[in-house]
Amino acid sequence: MFFLGVPADSVWDLFGVYWVVWCLKNGYDGLFRTLGGNLKTFLSNLDFLHSVYMKTMYSNMTVPQFRVEDIDEKHLRLHYYSSRRNLHGVVSGKHAPR
Numbered sequence: 616m617f618f619l620g621v622p623a624d625s626v627w628d629l630f631g632v633y634w635v636v637w638c639l640k641n642g643y644d645g646l647f648r649t650l651g652g653n654l655k656t657f658l659s660n661l662d663f664l665h666s667v668y669m670k671t672m673y674s675n676m677t678v679p680q681f682r683v684e685d686i687d688e689k690h691l692r693l694h695y696y697s698s699r700r701n702l703h704g705v706v707s708g709k710h711a712p713r
Contacts, residue, residue, distance in 0.1 A: 631706060646664075655685075659683050665678040665681075666678050677697070677698055679695060679699070679706075680695075680696040681694065681706075
């Protein structure tokens with residue numbers, strides 16, 4: 616599937632980046648910090664964010680599920696499960712340590 620000649624996965628990937636930046640610039644950084652002090656803890660708490668916080672605001676929302684897998688000391692794999700089609704691109708990406 617394409618949007619304006621761009622693969623849908625690329626559009627969703629860019630939207631995922633935009634969404635995180637938007638949240639950080641619009642006061643949700645504190646909420647993000649409460650989900651964990653490091654990347655693995657934060658990702659491990661995404662179920663809580665969606666099933667409690669987001670579900671409270673959007674009661675009809677079909678929430679996704681996330682599982683974090685250790686690949687090795689420096690790499691994680693985030694598993695994303697959802698009955699909503701074609702949204703996997705929103706959660707794809709790489710984290711580069713600073």
